[in-house]
Amino acid sequence: MAIISPSTAEIVRQSGAVPGAEYLLEVSNVRKAFPGVLALDDVSFRLKRGHVHALMGENGAGKSTLMKIIAGIYTPDSGSFKLKGQEIKLTSPLDALQYGIAMIHQELNLMDYMTVAENIWIRREPLNALGFVRHEEMRRRTRELFQRLDIPLDPETEVRDLSVANRQMVEIAKAVSYDSDILIMDEPTSALTDREVEHLFRIIRALKAQGTGIIYITHKMNELFEIADEVSVFRDGRFIGEYKAADVSRDEIIKLMVGREITQMFPKEVAPIGGVALSVRDLCLEGRFHGVSFDLRKGEILGVAGLVGSGRSNVAETLFGVTPATSGAILIDGKESAITNPGVAMDAGMAFLTEDRKASGCFLLLDIMANMQIALLRHGHATAGFVNERKIEALCQQQKNRLRVRTPDLEEPIINLSGGNQQKVLIARWLLTRPRILILDEPTRGIDVGAKAEIHKLITELAVQGVAVFMISSELPEVLGMSDRILVMHEGRMTGIVDRKDATQVRIMELASQ
Amino acid sequence: MATDISTAAPASEARQARRRRLPPELSILAVMIGMMLLFEVLGWMFVGQSFIANPLRLRIMILQEAEIGIIAVGVTQVIIMGGIDLSSGSVVGMTAMVAASLAQVAGYTHAVYPSLTGLNPIFPVAAGLVCGSVAGLINGSLIALTKIPPFIATLGMMVSARGVADWYTNGQPIGNLSDSFAAIGAGWWPVIIFLGVAFIFHIALRYTRYGKFTYAIGANPLAARVSGINVERHVILVYMVAGLLSGLSGIVHTARAISGQAGVGVGFELDAIAAAVIGGTSLSGGVGRMTGTVIGAVILGILTSGFTFLNVDAHYQEIIKGGVIVAAVVADQYRQRRRKGV
Numbered sequence: 001m002a003i004i005s006p007s008t009a010e011i012v013r014q015s016g017a018v019p020g021a022e023y024l025l026e027v028s029n030v031r032k033a034f035p036g037v038l039a040l041d042d043v044s045f046r047l048k049r050g051h052v053h054a055l056m057g058e059n060g061a062g063k064s065t066l067m068k069i070i071a072g073i074y075t076p077d078s079g080s081f082k083l084k085g086q087e088i089k090l091t092s093p094l095d096a097l098q099y100g101i102a103m104i105h106q107e108l109n110l111m112d113y114m115t116v117a118e119n120i121w122i123r124r125e126p127l128n129a130l131g132f133v134r135h136e137e138m139r140r141r142t143r144e145l146f147q148r149l150d151i152p153l154d155p156e157t158e159v160r161d162l163s164v165a166n167r168q169m170v171e172i173a174k175a176v177s178y179d180s181d182i183l184i185m186d187e188p189t190s191a192l193t194d195r196e197v198e199h200l201f202r203i204i205r206a207l208k209a210q211g212t213g214i215i216y217i218t219h220k221m222n223e224l225f226e227i228a229d230e231v232s233v234f235r236d237g238r239f240i241g242e243y244k245a246a247d248v249s250r251d252e253i254i255k256l257m258v259g260r261e262i263t264q265m266f267p268k269e270v271a272p273i274g275g276v277a278l279s280v281r282d283l284c285l286e287g288r289f290h291g292v293s294f295d296l297r298k299g300e301i302l303g304v305a306g307l308v309g310s311g312r313s314n315v316a317e318t319l320f321g322v323t324p325a326t327s328g329a330i331l332i333d334g335k336e337s338a339i340t341n342p343g344v345a346m347d348a349g350m351a352f353l354t355e356d357r358k359a360s361g362c363f364l365l366l367d368i369m370a371n372m373q374i375a376l377l378r379h380g381h382a383t384a385g386f387v388n389e390r391k392i393e394a395l396c397q398q399q400k401n402r403l404r405v406r407t408p409d410l411e412e413p414i415i416n417l418s419g420g421n422q423q424k425v426l427i428a429r430w431l432l433t434r435p436r437i438l439i440l441d442e443p444t445r446g447i448d449v450g451a452k453a454e455i456h457k458l459i460t461e462l463a464v465q466g467v468a469v470f471m472i473s474s475e476l477p478e479v480l481g482m483s484d485r486i487l488v489m490h491e492g493r494m495t496g497i498v499d500r501k502d503a504t505q506v507r508i509m510e511l512a513s514q
Numbered sequence: 515m516a517t518d519i520s521t522a523a524p525a526s527e528a529r530q531a532r533r534r535r536l537p538p539e540l541s542i543l544a545v546m547i548g549m550m551l552l553f554e555v556l557g558w559m560f561v562g563q564s565f566i567a568n569p570l571r572l573r574i575m576i577l578q579e580a581e582i583g584i585i586a587v588g589v590t591q592v593i594i595m596g597g598i599d600l601s602s603g604s605v606v607g608m609t610a611m612v613a614a615s616l617a618q619v620a621g622y623t624h625a626v627y628p629s630l631t632g633l634n635p636i637f638p639v640a641a642g643l644v645c646g647s648v649a650g651l652i653n654g655s656l657i658a659l660t661k662i663p664p665f666i667a668t669l670g671m672m673v674s675a676r677g678v679a680d681w682y683t684n685g686q687p688i689g690n691l692s693d694s695f696a697a698i699g700a701g702w703w704p705v706i707i708f709l710g711v712a713f714i715f716h717i718a719l720r721y722t723r724y725g726k727f728t729y730a731i732g733a734n735p736l737a738a739r740v741s742g743i744n745v746e747r748h749v750i751l752v753y754m755v756a757g758l759l760s761g762l763s764g765i766v767h768t769a770r771a772i773s774g775q776a777g778v779g780v781g782f783e784l785d786a787i788a789a790a791v792i793g794g795t796s797l798s799g800g801v802g803r804m805t806g807t808v809i810g811a812v813i814l815g816i817l818t819s820g821f822t823f824l825n826v827d828a829h830y831q832e833i834i835k836g837g838v839i840v841a842a843v844v845a846d847q848y849r850q851r852r853r854k855g856v
Binding site: 320346354362365373382387429 | 718721722723724726727729730732733734736737738739740741742743744796799800801
């Protein structure tokens with residue numbers, strides 16, 4: 001069959017005389033290898049018009065690679081690619097857009113110093129006769145788009161002033177603005193709270209009604225059953241099967257994904273609760289939060305809930321000295337300490353897993369070893385400045401095995417790992433420092449169920465060993481399942497601390513929106 | 515348990531791992547050798563003599579790059595840390611004057627400091643090193659504490675340090691330097707000093723905490739801070755090291771020229787940056803190695819002496835040199851993209 005050009009496809013698309021193929025997209029027998037890894041092995045995938053097709057699989061199962069092939073970012077080594085029954089060949093993301101395939105990336109790809117409107121219409125700016133950008137028209141189109149999607153943002157805001165959740169909404173609006181036939185969403189909800197997720201689902205349902213086919217990657221089971229029509233499961237770069245969402249159960253999917261059964265999602269063990277490890281009195285960071293007070297005991301997991309932007313992450317950053325408090329007191333083992341920078345916090349036995357892996361966690365250019373050992377270097381392990389490589393390598397190897405980081409070796413650049421494995425490396429970084437107080441900000445964001453269960457188990461184990469855990473999470477089941485007590489925040493203040501036995505989703509949501 | 519991906523393609527993975535372990539300098543070393551062979555062939559074709567089999571030429575070639583090389587050792591570290599240092603050339607000029615003024619022969623009546631002549635060379639050397647370090651301290655403090663871009667901070671120092679050099683003796687050169695001071699720049703000493711500092715900092719970058727912190731800050735300053743690194747202190751330290759090495763280069767240059775001149779070192783900073791970049795140091799930080807920089811400096815030397823040997827006009831030399839620098843970076847980017855498999 002002749003390969004049609006993007007411009008021909010575009011003309012056909014605009015004329016509305018869309019060929020009546022049953023499937024919008026049919027990808028078959030795709031293979032893609034990367035240095036050291038066979039990412040996709042003979043994978044097939046089909047998408048129907050007006051359907052939401054979910055892709056499920058653990059980290060490194062090949063979902064993201066397949067999506068990047070469909071979006072024209074990667075070229076497959078072999079396999080066929082049919083769009084509405086026509087064989088095509090994508091050579092770039094731009095190509096894919098012209099064929100009507102748009103993608104919302106897992107990592108945000110917006111330009112910080114440009115406005116929302118400029119970001120959305122980049123490369124497609126309305127121009128006047130002289131080739132200048134018509135800003136007024138661009139604003140009008142943005143407002144129109146936002147109205148359609150019910151997004152309450154000002155088109156003139158610079159993206160750097162937006163919260164992560166709002167940036168995600170801009171990304172979604174941008175992808176929708178292409179009016180594409182196929183929309184790929186790679187974990188669109190990982191930065192969103194429940195309310196925003198609902199909003200996104202309304203948008204998705206409207207798009208479905210227009211006949212758009214949506215490919216939806218997620219790690220969250222409840223989303224799958226709420227929004228998806230079909231599910232394709234992947235494991236280790238192979239296609240396991242396609243199922244109707246209505247016909248399969250949550251447990252069946254998990255089993256298909258991991259190839260084994262996960263018996264317990266939140267393996268909460270009763271840990272002996274010891275003395276107060278961390279005590280916070282009336283902590284305040286001007287303009288961010290105020291009046292935060294709590295005690296955290298050895299062996300206790302204190303969950304922290306609240307909407308994105310409620311000041312949860314700011315509290316964590318202040319506890320660790322990234323943004324020192326403007327007033328209030330932090331007492332460690334009963335002694336007041338001035339936590340003025342992260343070094344002081346580390347010396348006091350704290351560790352801090354940050355929310356944003358890419359921005360404040362990984363050294364993306366460096367290898368796994370360098371990423372893992374960096375916090376440890378503060379605690380000795382060097383003679384006259386010379387790092388004891390052999391000893392540290394042994395320690396890193398140990399952590400790698402303990403956390404089951406999937407990599408051929410420790411010299412692999414961390415950028416080549418999947419999100420879940422990167423997270424494991426960062427957790428290993430902090431475990432190496434043997435912390436007594438562990439601050440976790442979204443420890444399982446963007447991580448598959450298998451790895452998630454492993455991390456939950458690990459957190460519980462640490463608590464049993466007497467580590468005090470401060471755990472922020474946007475996922476209510478996680479907070480409810482893991483915590484001994486739950487601290488809830490709303491708009492920069494603490495609205496309550498709920499005991500495990502009294503905690504329900506409803507109670508927490510009430511406090512979080514009070 | 516799910517099968518580990520490493521078992522999916524064991525043979526190709528082992529091959530990949532082997533390829534990955536080859537040091538990245540190999541390709542740049544190949545370029546260096548290729549260039550020497552090219553000049554050798556061109557030499558026999560156009561000049562009728564050998565380029566390589568001429569010890570005197572090789573020595574001059576290495577000597578003239580040693581001063582640039584010493585600076586490049588410092589600049590490489592600054593660039594790995596995500597910064598840039600434009601002030602090195604001016605710092606060379608400034609330390610040249612300061613060191614020379616304390617190195618004049620005993621009893622010279624027209625000396626800058628008539629009471630401070632005939633000093634042990636240790637004093638001018640120490641003064642030059644302190645002078646360079648202070649310039650670096652100012653650079654580093656400005657960058658770390660006021661958060662202004664390194665380009666601006668060191669551009670300011672570039673202008674000011676040159677001003678200090680001119681002001682020091684109102685632009686008069688300082689001559690009559692003692693033999694014991696001049697000995698520092700004699701024979702193979704500049705090369706030994708260059709390779710010595712390159713070796714020291716090669717070890718420091720690879721095996722010490724100093725090095726690990728430098729790479730970490732260059733790769734992600736925010737993550738470095740959250741990992742407990744005192745980023746400000748380390749930034750100041752690395753710029754001080756760069757300043758110190760610029761000072762050392764100024765001392766070597768003055769000793770070799772046996773005279774202190776305010777105008778020396780113009781453009782050295784760019785040659786040093788070029789040496790680092792040709793050697794594979796990434797201007798966006800986090801990537802680079804000292805061995806690459808040494809090879810980069812030698813490549814610049816081969817170009818200059820090769821063209822002189824072939825009697826190529828000096829203007830053409832500069833034009834071609836510019837092209838080589840850009841080509842080196844393009845080749846490096848291409849190689850890195852391929853390694854990532856995109």
